[in-house]
Amino acid sequence: MTEFTPYSALIGGILIGLAALALMLLSGKIAGISGILTQLMNQFPIQLSWQVYFVLGLIIGPVLASPLGFTLPQSIDLSWAAVIIGGFLVGFGSRYGSGCTSGHGICGIGRFSKRSIAATVTFMASAIVTVFIIRHVIGA
């Protein structure tokens, strides 16, 4: 069980939306993490591009939340199989489907993109079905 935390969730969500919005308003870029990571991997040798700075911010940001009492999880209660299979499928699927929770789920839906709406409905549904099968059919 995890505690229902609607207020901090809403505030966090609004901050994520504002960050993505500012990146579009000021620089004209989509704050899609899987897209940014792919662009980073294609910059070889690595340059000090905006993608590098964004990822750096994404890494430092959580550290700044800890004085307020919001911390990163101290342990990850996943099996190694879940880590390995999950990681691979998240990477493969987000690239093959041109986006993830941020790029499709926030920026794409925010632009009323039909592709992003279709993608978000699809991955939400497949994630819910996957959790249902793992927790209630297999019973892991």
Add this chain to the structure above:
Amino acid sequence: MNNFIALICGLVFGFGLTIAQMVNPNKVLNFLDLFGSWDASLAFVMGGGVITYIIGYQLFIKKMKKPLLTENFNIPTNTVIDQKLIIGSTIFGIGWGIAGICPGPAIANITTGNEKILVFILLMVVGMLLAQKVKKR
């Protein structure tokens, strides 16, 4: 200047993910577990994020010819809902349902140095590179 903006936006994004606790896989998996120990919190994260973006984009950005600091908007022009989009999104959802971690939270968790996070990121990168190869064919 654009690098500085990217840094600040990344920072606020990562800060927001942590305040919202989307960085916690248990929280994500419980959000996806509609028929079990459902924790609706993340609906507020996604709702808050998307509504904020909709308001800003539809009211302001849509009417602008170019961003405030660069020459053009880098927005996808493809509008076709094709097989790749649906297959990729289905696979992404399965992975997200297995681990409860999507790309943003994976990176945001790096500073914990947790081995499982590092291995997750490694496999995620391998998956992305492979998808990129397969997609080009």
